Every structure is written in structure tokens, then in C-alpha cells.
Amino acid sequence: MNHAATSQLGPDVAQRDFQLHLGMGIFLGTVTMLFGAFSSAYIVRGSTSQDWQAIQLPSFLWLNTLVIVISSISLELARRAGKAGDWRRAGIWLGTTLVLAMLFFGGQLAAWEWLWAAGISVPSTPHSSFFFILTGLHAVHLLAGLALLGVAGARVMRVSANDPVSERRAFLPMSVGAMLWHFLAALWVYLIIMLTLFA
Secondary structure, eight states: OOHHHHHHHOHHHHHHHHHHHHHHHHHHHHHHHHHHHHHHHHHHHHHHOSSOOOOOOOTHHHHHHHHHHHHHHHHHHHHHHHHTTOHHHHHHHHHHHHHHHHHHHHHHHHHHHHHHHTTOOTTTOHHHHHHHHHHHHHHHHHHHHHHHHHHHHHHHTTOOTTOHHHHHHHHHHHHHHHHHHHHHHHHHHHHHHHHHHTO
16 A cells, blocks of 8 residues: 555554554464474474384475465565555466465465375374374464455455545555564464474
8 A cells, every 4th residue: 555545544544554563473473382392392302212113295285385485475576566555466366375374374284195195194293293283273274364365355345436435444454464464474484394304
């Protein structure tokens, strides 16, 4: 959303937008602490346990990692297009992001099914327990990100030219959603490296 449109909405709106972004930042801080605690437990359990047995993860998880990284890039392109007031391009990139996001989520479900078919579940080994818990928590937050981006997509399709109100309504969930989605993409890269290379 361009600066001219923002200025028409007044300082109160800008303050509320700032508060929403700040709230998301605080939320991401708590999520970071949550996954940090699990990571510490994972490292300690793996280095001190006598019953630790690494499970073989499906190799397509690396392809799935590439999918979420690309989705983060396409979302950033959508956000920048929306900020510039190019809502047609923003809609294209946001639609691309949503398709990639659903592909990633489907890949995560496929990984769980692959492990279950191989006889590996949460209680199988300590390593499998951490894998299902960590990726399950990630999936819950992923659904929240998808919901935000879905709201943004619906609003982008209804943006009226030179209408600051509709532009803000479309840009805000996309901007806040981008904060969450970029975080989730980075978190997934971290998790897959930790669960695969430090098993």
C-alpha cells in the first residue's frame, strides 16, 4: 500500500497497524522460545540417552523444504507489490504462495504417512517422538499462517482502485501474515537440518 494511501487514513490507523505488527512480533518471540526449549531437550536427550535411535526420514522432505522457501519468496514479492499499489501483481504472487503453501502442507502429511507405513510413530523411538511433536507444532502454526494468507487473498480480490480503506484491509493481513510465514519457513529449514543432520 503506497504512502499516499496510508497518509489518507490518519495516524490512528497507522498506530493500530503498528500494534498489530508488534503483537505478531511478540507472538513469534514466544514461539521461538517454545521451539528453543524443544531443541534443547532434543539435543540433551540425543547426547545422553542410551536408547536413542535415529529414524530414516523420507528424502522428499528436502524438496518440501525448497517449496516452503520459494513460497516465502513469492509472498515477499506479493507484499512488495501490494505496498506499491500493484494489486494485480500482488494477487498473482499471493495466489502462487497459497498454492505452494498447500503443497508444502500436503508434503508434510505425506511424510507422516510414509513413516506410519514404515511402522514408525510417536512412541517408536525418542527421535521419532521429537520429529512428530516438532513437525506437528510447526503444522499448527502453518495452518494459522494459511488462514491469514487466505484472508489476504480474499481481500486482494476485492480491492478497489484508489480506495485506501480496501487497500489497507488487503495489505494488513498480507503484511502480518508475511511476518509469520517467513518465520515458519526459516523455522522449518532449522528443524529439518536439526532432525536430519543432528540425529
